[in-house]
Amino acid sequence: MRRLSIFMLISLPIGIPAWALEPSMDLNAPSSSLRVQCRIAEGSPVYSVFLSDDILIDSSPLGLVTSTGDFTHHLKISEISAITKITDDYPLFHGKQSHSTYLANESVVTLENVEQQCLQVVFRVSDTGVAFCYRLTELGESESVTVTREATGFALPTKTRSWLHPLHDAKTGWEQTFPSYESHYTIDQPVGQPAPMEAGWAFPALFKVGQIGWLLISETDGNGNYCSTRLDPNSVGGLYRIAFPQEQENRGLQDPVTPTVQLPFQSPWRIIIASANLGDIVTSTLATDLAAPSQIDQPSFVKPGRAAWSWLRYDNAGAQLRRLEEYLGMAVNLNWEYMLVDADWDQILGYETVEKLSKKAQAQGVKLILWYNSNGEWNTAPFTPKDKMYIPEVRQAEFKRLKAMGIAGVKIDFFGGDKQVTMQLYMDILRDAADAGLLCNFHGATLPRGWQRTWPNLVTTEAVMGMEFCTFDQVNTDQQAQHCTVLPFTRNVVAPMDFTPMVMSRHIRDVQRVTSPAFELALAVVFESGIQHFGLAPFEAKVLPDFAIEYLRAVPTAWDQTRYLTGTPGKEVVLARRKGEKWYIAGINGENQAKSITLDLSFLPDDIKGTLMTDSPLQDELINLELPQLSQPELSISLQPQGGFILIAQ
Numbered sequence: 001m002r003r004l005s006i007f008m009l010i011s012l013p014i015g016i017p018a019w020a021l022e023p024s025m026d027l028n029a030p031s032s033s034l035r036v037q038c039r040i041a042e043g044s045p046v047y048s049v050f051l052s053d054d055i056l057i058d059s060s061p062l063g064l065v066t067s068t069g070d071f072t073h074h075l076k077i078s079e080i081s082a083i084t085k086i087t088d089d090y091p092l093f094h095g096k097q098s099h100s101t102y103l104a105n106e107s108v109v110t111l112e113n114v115e116q117q118c119l120q121v122v123f124r125v126s127d128t129g130v131a132f133c134y135r136l137t138e139l140g141e142s143e144s145v146t147v148t149r150e151a152t153g154f155a156l157p158t159k160t161r162s163w164l165h166p167l168h169d170a171k172t173g174w175e176q177t178f179p180s181y182e183s184h185y186t187i188d189q190p191v192g193q194p195a196p197m198e199a200g201w202a203f204p205a206l207f208k209v210g211q212i213g214w215l216l217i218s219e220t221d222g223n224g225n226y227c228s229t230r231l232d233p234n235s236v237g238g239l240y241r242i243a244f245p246q247e248q249e250n251r252g253l254q255d256p257v258t259p260t261v262q263l264p265f266q267s268p269w270r271i272i273i274a275s276a277n278l279g280d281i282v283t284s285t286l287a288t289d290l291a292a293p294s295q296i297d298q299p300s301f302v303k304p305g306r307a308a309w310s311w312l313r314y315d316n317a318g319a320q321l322r323r324l325e326e327y328l329g330m331a332v333n334l335n336w337e338y339m340l341v342d343a344d345w346d347q348i349l350g351y352e353t354v355e356k357l358s359k360k361a362q363a364q365g366v367k368l369i370l371w372y373n374s375n376g377e378w379n380t381a382p383f384t385p386k387d388k389m390y391i392p393e394v395r396q397a398e399f400k401r402l403k404a405m406g407i408a409g410v411k412i413d414f415f416g417g418d419k420q421v422t423m424q425l426y427m428d429i430l431r432d433a434a435d436a437g438l439l440c441n442f443h444g445a446t447l448p449r450g451w452q453r454t455w456p457n458l459v460t461t462e463a464v465m466g467m468e469f470c471t472f473d474q475v476n477t478d479q480q481a482q483h484c485t486v487l488p489f490t491r492n493v494v495a496p497m498d499f500t501p502m503v504m505s506r507h508i509r510d511v512q513r514v515t516s517p518a519f520e521l522a523l524a525v526v527f528e529s530g531i532q533h534f535g536l537a538p539f540e541a542k543v544l545p546d547f548a549i550e551y552l553r554a555v556p557t558a559w560d561q562t563r564y565l566t567g568t569p570g571k572e573v574v575l576a577r578r579k580g581e582k583w584y585i586a587g588i589n590g591e592n593q594a595k596s597i598t599l600d601l602s603f604l605p606d607d608i609k610g611t612l613m614t615d616s617p618l619q620d621e622l623i624n625l626e627l628p629q630l631s632q633p634e635l636s637i638s639l640q641p642q643g644g645f646i647l648i649a650q
Contacts, residue, residue: 025109045111057154065151131290154240164205168197170416228423302456306331311340330536376390378414411443413443433457441458447491448496481519555584589640614637614646
């Protein structure tokens with residue numbers, strides 16, 4: 001660290017503002033024009049983000065208020081570290097790519113208040129991302145402090161457009177299970193509009209800054225030492241501020257809103273994925289680049305795959321043995337690795353029957369995943385098993401029992417909030433599950449904050465308004481196509497997403513599907529999830545053409561590489577994902593009008609062949625075309641209204 005000498009100024013040259021002579025930090029990306037600046041403005045710390053000389057984020061507040069010190073006002077910069085080059089090279093056991101290399105420049109700004117207490121702000125800039133976090137090393141003799149407020153904000157220029165996810169207020173929704181990150185995004189709206197509910201806006205938040213570039217704002221590396229945060233419902237003038245959870249979340253007043261942190265402390269990273277190119281947002285790994293490395297010594301039990309799932313079609317009746325036998329037969333026929341047994345299985349079947357089913361499934365190459373209620377006093381959801389996940393000794397005994405039964409993983413539902421105590425519960429579950437060699441799928445849950453790297457047994461999480469909502473009422477069904485074209489640019493950028501896609505019959509429950517068959521099949525590639533739980537029913541699979549069956553038998557759920565080809569959130573999206581030498585290129589149309597798109601395929605190897613699966617002009621029919629030569633740099637594809645396609649190149 002280099003010490004900065006700060007002198008009392010008697011007078012200033014005419015025309016030079018006082019802040020211009022104060023110390024400031026400018027930090028550039030390793031090889032792009034992205035940069036961040038930090039300075040003091042009228043006694044308060046602020047930062048700005050630039051792409052070349054254009055402002056992506058204008059002067060925005062920084063700082064914390066703690067129980068023993070205020071780090072938002074009357075501050076000075078006492079130190080600015082030398083620039084450090086950060087390099088990280090790590091594997092991902094599932095996700096949009098199998099390996100990531102992170103290169104960034106880092107500088108640490110030390111802020112000092114009038115009591116001579118210090119707060120450090122750690123900045124990192126990579127070629128497509130800015131990140132910062134707070135560090136408290138000591139505050140007098142205190143071993144812990146309570147963070148009563150975080151001042152962090154994001155000031156967006158006035159011409160910015162937004163794609164934002166409203167959070168539902170605590171203790172609302174079915175059986176008081178909200179918030180659970182299950183809303184439609186507001187699409188292409190001006191910044192500064194208030195959120196529809198007091199809970200505010202969920203991460204991640206997508207913005208387009210005029211003609212300059214795109215931003216995706218989120219947080220990562222939340223490991224139970226802090227609460228999870230969101231954006232305040234009010235953003236006057238385009239200034240979006242960090243907000244803590246609502247008081248009513250979890251057990252209400254029994255669980256404090258403000259986090260208590262042990263010293264030394266480092267906050268979760270606030271991340272800003274930024275680029276002139278929308279594709280850099282989609283393919284970014286910043287959420288895992290800044291997360292803690294894997295905490296599992298032997299992760300060989302973490303195996304991505306496909307899962308059959310009966311609940312979407314049959315609700316709790318899907319846990320009846322005859323239904324599960326049907327779905328098991330489908331999973332075996334499709335070479336799927338897993339089958340999910342959903343709510344009330346303990347009452348409908350019992351442990352002994354489930355163990356017998358587990359052994360039968362394993363003999364045919366399929367493993368079971370079992371559903372659990374997270375339990376606790378934060379909701380009144382009646383489904384069972386309950387009272388198995390909250391008390392450590394009970395949870396650990398249950399996991400040991402499941403492992404002995406040959407169960408591969410657990411799906412845990414209804415967490416009900418973002419307070420620190422619940423973040424600690426997530427971490428405890430992941431740790432105990434890892435010790436037992438079990439996979440985890442969180443539903444009714446918060447957004448994962450880089451946990452898929454730290455705990456790779458977290459194979460997927462809901463935190464999305466998924467396919468189940470499309471089966472509840474026609475309003476949601478009618479919005480499905482548009483909604484699905486927003487998610488690859490937002491929610492699925494930062495973590496695996498259990499949307500539970502794929503309904504092939506035109507009717508399900510009391511609604512009528514509006515998307516095409518190729519649209520539904522394409523979601524297996526467009527959406528990334530370590531275990532992809534499909535809503536496909538056995539009677540639907542029986543009438544699919546052979547080429548669609550072969551696709552479902554082979555489509556991966558963990559990828560070596562992902563490329564963005566074209567799209568606009570809310571309109572259409574085309575992604576290319578590679579597994580080994582084979583490319584899966586899939587696209588969906590979010591609009592109720594036919595369109596033609598031209599794909600740049602110059603990234604494919606020479607002399608590669610392709611198979612194109614898409615919609616027939618006749619409703620609900622698929623066609624399959626052999627493309628013996630894909631060496632041309634461009635390919636035009638016609639998309640039906642709310643339709644899709646899959647191009648397999650090898």
